Amino acid sequence: xxxxxxxxxxxxxxxxxxxxxxxxxxxxxxxxxxxxxxxxxxxxxxxxxxxxxxxxxxxxxxxxxxxxxxxxxxxxxxxxxxxxxxxxxxxxxxxxxxxxxxxxxxxxxxxxxxxxxxxxxxxxxxxxxxxxxxxxxxxxxxxxxxxxxxxxxxxxxxxxxxxxxxxxxxxxxxxxxxxxxxxxxxxxxxxxxxxxxxxxxxxxxxxxxxxxxxxxxxxxxxxxxxxxxxxxxxxxxxxxxxxxxxxxxxxxxxxxxxxxxxxxxxxxxxxxxxxxxxxxxxxxxxxxxxxxxxxxxxxxxxxxxxxxxxxxxxxxxxxxxxxxxxxxxxxxxxxxxxxxxxxxxxxxxxxxxxxxxxxxxxxxxxxxxxxxxxxxxxxxxxxxxxxxxxxxxxxxxxxxxxxxxxxxxxxxxxxxxxxxxxxxxxxxxxxxxxxxxxxxxxxxxxxxxxxxxxxxxxxxxxxxxxxxxxxxxxxxxxxxxxxxxxxxxxxxxxxxxxxxxxxxxxxxxxxxxxxxxxxxxxxxxxxx
Amino acid sequence: xxxxxxxxxxxxxxxxxxxxxxxxxxxxxxxxxxxxxxxxxxxxxxxxxxxxxxxxxxxxxxxxxxxxxxxxxxxxxxxxxxxxxxxxxxxxxxxxxxxxxxxxxxxxxxxxxxxxxxxxxxxxxxxxxxxxxxxxxxxxxxxxxxxxxxxxxxxxxxxxxxxxxxxxxxxxxxxxxxxxxxxxxxxxxxxxxxxxxxxxxxxxxxxxxxxxxxxxxxxxxxxxxxxxxxxxxxxxxxxxxxxxxxxxxxxxxxxxxxxxxxxxxxxxxxxxxxxxxxxxxxxxxxxxxxxxxxxxxxxxxxxxxxxxxxxxxxxxxx
Numbered sequence: 001x002x003x004x005x006x007x008x009x010x011x012x013x014x015x016x017x018x019x020x021x022x023x024x025x026x027x028x029x030x031x032x033x034x035x036x037x038x039x040x041x042x043x044x045x046x047x048x049x050x051x052x053x054x055x056x057x058x059x060x061x062x063x064x065x066x067x068x069x070x071x072x073x074x075x076x077x078x079x080x081x082x083x084x085x086x087x088x089x090x091x092x093x094x095x096x097x098x099x100x101x102x103x104x105x106x107x108x109x110x111x112x113x114x115x116x117x118x119x120x121x122x123x124x125x126x127x128x129x130x131x132x133x134x135x136x137x138x139x140x141x142x143x144x145x146x147x148x149x150x151x152x153x154x155x156x157x158x159x160x161x162x163x164x165x166x167x168x169x170x171x172x173x174x175x176x177x178x179x180x181x182x183x184x185x186x187x188x189x190x191x192x193x194x195x196x197x198x199x200x201x202x203x204x205x206x207x208x209x210x211x212x213x214x215x216x217x218x219x220x221x222x223x224x225x226x227x228x229x230x231x232x233x234x235x236x237x238x239x240x241x242x243x244x245x246x247x248x249x250x251x252x253x254x255x256x257x258x259x260x261x262x263x264x265x266x267x268x269x270x271x272x273x274x275x276x277x278x279x280x281x282x283x284x285x286x287x288x289x290x291x292x293x294x295x296x297x298x299x300x301x302x303x304x305x306x307x308x309x310x311x312x313x314x315x316x317x318x319x320x321x322x323x324x325x326x327x328x329x330x331x332x333x334x335x336x337x338x339x340x341x342x343x344x345x346x347x348x349x350x351x352x353x354x355x356x357x358x359x360x361x362x363x364x365x366x367x368x369x370x371x372x373x374x375x376x377x378x379x380x381x382x383x384x385x386x387x388x389x390x391x392x393x394x395x396x397x398x399x400x401x402x403x404x405x406x407x408x409x410x411x412x413x414x415x416x417x418x419x420x421x422x423x424x425x426x427x428x429x430x431x432x433x434x435x436x437x438x439x440x441x442x443x444x445x446x447x448x449x450x451x452x453x454x455x456x457x458x459x460x461x462x463x464x465x466x467x468x469x470x471x472x473x474x475x476x477x478x479x480x481x482x483x484x485x486x487x488x489x490x491x492x493x494x495x496x497x498x499x500x501x502x503x504x505x506x507x508x509x510x511x512x513x514x515x516x517x518x519x520x521x522x523x524x525x526x527x528x
Numbered sequence: 529x530x531x532x533x534x535x536x537x538x539x540x541x542x543x544x545x546x547x548x549x550x551x552x553x554x555x556x557x558x559x560x561x562x563x564x565x566x567x568x569x570x571x572x573x574x575x576x577x578x579x580x581x582x583x584x585x586x587x588x589x590x591x592x593x594x595x596x597x598x599x600x601x602x603x604x605x606x607x608x609x610x611x612x613x614x615x616x617x618x619x620x621x622x623x624x625x626x627x628x629x630x631x632x633x634x635x636x637x638x639x640x641x642x643x644x645x646x647x648x649x650x651x652x653x654x655x656x657x658x659x660x661x662x663x664x665x666x667x668x669x670x671x672x673x674x675x676x677x678x679x680x681x682x683x684x685x686x687x688x689x690x691x692x693x694x695x696x697x698x699x700x701x702x703x704x705x706x707x708x709x710x711x712x713x714x715x716x717x718x719x720x721x722x723x724x725x726x727x728x729x730x731x732x733x734x735x736x737x738x739x740x741x742x743x744x745x746x747x748x749x750x751x752x753x754x755x756x757x758x759x760x761x762x763x764x765x766x767x768x769x770x771x772x773x774x775x776x777x778x779x780x781x782x783x784x785x786x787x788x789x790x791x792x793x794x795x796x797x798x799x800x801x802x803x804x805x806x807x808x809x810x811x812x813x814x815x816x817x818x819x820x821x822x823x824x825x826x827x828x829x830x831x832x833x834x835x836x837x838x839x840x841x842x843x844x845x846x
Contacts (some may be wrong), residue, residue, distance in 0.1 A: 058696075063803040063807070064621075064799065064800045064803040064804065065809060066807075068611070069614075146577075147584075148577075148581060151574055153577060154577055201614070201615065207613055213700075215795065215799070216614060217794075218698060218795040243793070244696065245790065246790050246791055246793070248683075249683070249696070249792065249793055252683045252684070252688055253696045253793075255688050255845045256688045256691065256695050258695065258696045259696075408561070408806060409563045411567070411569040412563030412568065415564060
């Protein structure tokens with residue numbers, strides 16, 4: 001009976017028979033009302049995407065100063081915008097691997113120094129221009145040249161040569177890099193006609209939606225691109241991103257049905273949001289982490305024993321429970337967790353140990369308090385986390401002085417300037433990228449002032465190593481080195497937590513970036 | 529009347545000087561703030577090269593006084609310039625925001641001012657009896673609550689539970705007048721509750737002051753109804769202090785509503801200004817500051833003029 005009932009449910013969900021007929025026939029089969037209802041909703045979940053309608057998202061991280069130029073994106077709303085009107089060469093798939101977008105296929109030479117991307121044919125930009133490999137080159141140039149102001153400059157630096165070869169774009173690297181495709185998935189690198197050199201903030205790309213309304217800090221409205229080259233996306237007729245920075249207002253908008261999905265539900269109120277009927281909480285384990293960073297070359301943090309004392313003096317589980325309310329996982333003083341490819345899970349987890357902390361503190365010879373600078377804006381709950389840290393350290397007899405700084409100007413005046421402060425990292429798709437961004441001696445954002453020649457050599461070796469097992473071993477050694485020697489105290493990795501109305505179908509977990517890696521509006525649909 | 533014209537001309541000239549001083553102060557203030565626009569735009573992802581490139585593109589390498597005077601020169605030619613952060617023309621983006629702010633302020637004022645005056649008069653009519661105490665008690669209660677709390681209360685009960693009005697007050701160009709009214713209903717109600725008490729209390733106190741006069745007693749002895757005495761005889765002589773407070777509150781409705789804007793996601797001037805202060809976008813901050821200062825100056829002038837017109841002794845000075 002169950003099989004035929006399920007069959008019936010699918011018919012009902014697909015609209016072949018109506019609900020009343022379904023219930024009647026199901027009753028004739030002897031199914032209870034509850035069972036038939038369950039079958040019906042299960043079938044509806046797996047049903048075909050529904051097209052049409054206006055799908056709305058409420059998002060924080062938008063300001064009236066935002067521009068549509070993807071080079072200057074650094075908060076959530078500009079990132080989401082880029083994923084509506086534009087496409088990357090490749091993007092990160094739900095399983096964390098690389099997925100083709102405007103590149104139809106890609107491959108590398110045996111030494112991983114030359115990479116070839118075959119550019120998709122017959123793709124049109126929203127202005128009617130056909131995509132060519134020259135547009136791709138121009139885009140990469142705009143983000144790399146000497147005079148660029150792009151946030152992707154860091155990832156573009158390793159590129160030595162770029163040229164068009166028929167339908168292909170060939171990229172030559174200064175050093176071998178087996179992870180180049182991941183770098184091309186950087187969200188700044190949206191492919192624009194002539195690379196956006198003519199008008200970088202035109203909002204014209206090849207994406208599933210055409211930009212119709214652009215009111216920075218207020219809303220961004222899009223209409224379906226009927227000429228989309230990709231199937232399986234762009235179901236809603238129109239989509240809209242409403243900028244709602246206030247947490248309470250965002251939740252209220254979801255609750256009253258004015259938006260269908262919201263970005264970033266504060267962990268503090270997740271339990272309350274769960275009680276709202278017709279709303280579901282979606283969480284995805286991420287690579288983002290909240291950190292306490294010490295400059296390993298500045299007194300008193302240039303003393304390894306003091307660093308170890310502080311590392312042993314933090315209660316990681318307490319942080320996850322009280323700061324993330326369980327929506328996250330504990331860190332191990334390295335910037336890598338299980339969400340990364342080639343992660344070794346056998347590195348010993350550092351535990352809170354006041355005795356060891358006291359031992360190392362005594363050995364370090366430091367006397368007096370240690371000053372930690374923090375601000376609410378450095379990560380959600382940073383001030384509370386600093387106070388928890390203060391308490392757990394006091395158990396070991398270490399005095400932590402928490403200095404509160406204003407949010408305004410924190411990134412320019414405190415972070416990467418003061419020797420000990422709170423911060424966050426959004427994570428990167430690969431270990432190589434994370435380490436190259438912030439732990440290589442020459443990295444711009446080496447915010448722990450970690451200068452270790454051996455580490456740099458290993459990073460370079462891993463880049464060119466195509467044997468996965470060997471590479472994994474190198475990354476294991478690097479992680480251990482940062483964990484024991486570095487200036488990073490990483491107590492927790494935070495999950496992406498989002499709220500979605502049950503009118504929305506097609507939600508998937510993609511932990512690369514917020515809102516299904518920016519694809520929530522184009523891959524979800526409104527159930528009729 | 530020429531006296532009044534001279535006064536207005538004097539006030540306008542002083543106002544212009546004041547605006548100049550305000551613009552200089554704002555400029556100095558934003559210069560003193562740590563970090564610059566390039567650092568704020570790039571945020572945590574700033575590299576030294578990107579910073580230098582951006583600074584060069586934005587013309588931040590010029591010395592501050594040169595930037596200030598070139599901005600002033602542009603302003604005198606009616607050019608507010610473009611925002612440093614996203615290159616948008618300031619005049620066109622501000623005019624939209626200003627319109628929204630004015631719309632919200634007008635809706636709130638049209639409800640709040642007559643209501644406050646009426647409640648004040650009712651409170652005088654029934655002074656020290658229960659209607660007076662009820663009015664004073666509730667309005668004082670609302671002014672004591674922080675405005676974000678009133679906003680959240682309204683969102684919870686009116687938007688979420690009852691579903692009468694939207695909690696997100698985003699207004700669009702394509703909306704017609706009644707849709708706009710529905711959209712701003714909750715923020716306007718919040719603002720009304722916030723400004724009501726101040727104006728109501730002042731109306732009550734000013735009229736009560738006049739009610740001690742001998743001519744009021746005469747009016748009462750003539751047998752006029754007590755409300756007529758308050759409205760026709762006491763109120764006109766109490767206008768001066770009331771109008772001052774009303775103007776202060778109107779100015780507040782224009783310049784002080786950023787918290788309400790954030791809660792209701794209303795695209796007004798307040799949020800626009802705060803975003804640009806955070807990014808150190810000096811030209812926009814300057815433009816907003818001038819507009820806000822201009823409002824204060826004009827509204828204060830208006831208060832003085834109305835006070836003079838309403839008082840024959842000031843209207844015809846010896």
